[in-house]
Amino acid sequence: MKSEIAEILKKNQLSVTGSRTAILEMFKKSNGALAHADIEKKSTEQFDRVTIYRTLQTFVEKGIIHTIPTTDNSVLYALCINNCTQNHHHDNHAHFICDVCDITFCLNHVTIPEVNLPEGFKKKRADIVLSGVCKNCSNK
Amino acid sequence: MKSEIAEILKKNQLSVTGSRTAILEMFKKSNGALAHADIEKKSTEQFDRVTIYRTLQTFVEKGIIHTIPTTDNSVLYALCINNCTQNHHHDNHAHFICDVCDITFCLNHVTIPEVNLPEGFKKKRADIVLSGVCKNCSNK
DNA sequence: GTAACTGCAAAATATTTGCATCCTT
């Protein structure tokens, strides 16, 4: 695990540091998306706010994680575990936010259907944000 | 126009005040989405920051406007001019954000295709956020 | 050893809350 994470960092020309390893590990372990606040609170080691901001920014730039659109003003980040290789993100992302437990799922296996755009519009990227009740919560 | 706006406010049990009228008018005139900052800067009259926050919040609660998911940390609001009647929003929204001019379009006439969710997930709402180049910018 | 990364301090920005005053009904 450790080495796998180090590999990812090295592939992206990033030096392997404590905070980067720990934060990337959090993403690997999490089944959902993480917000800046989650990382600040849930990490066992304590990292500086600023370090977390900078680490997330770096990861986004390198394409290791991506941001997820949300309807409120929060910013979520997630690793696309299954489909996205580093430096090559898919153009389409589907996410599911559970209204009950508030976990955001990255639906890698959901294919996004084509949308008919009005003439003159050129699509580069499509994000789908679904919300409702997730599998875990609907079984309760 | 004025009376139409007053009508909307009255229908939602809101008193017709200067700031509410002006802000709602801005939405009516705009062909895209507006951010808090847009309203603060572009309005001819000067409103208090706080009033704008509260007005937007009230409008969202009443269902007059809705928020648009964005990938960055910005919060956008838009009126659904064609399809949404007050107090009855559609479950599905499609928005297009132009990478060039940064205007967000509310694509009322775009039908959102069905997405196949994994078993156990119950969808309540779907937002599609497309980005690319809009009609105006691709003609330049 | 050097370049890159981190942590601290502080600045800048954004958002929320309380309260007195003013406006709509």
Add this chain to the structure above:
DNA sequence: AAGGATGCAAATATTTTGCAGTTAC
């Protein structure tokens, strides 16, 4: 007149920036 809406002040929260010390390679 009464309740709600606004504006101001201030508290809180969030994000950014600069810089000195530290760490990875």
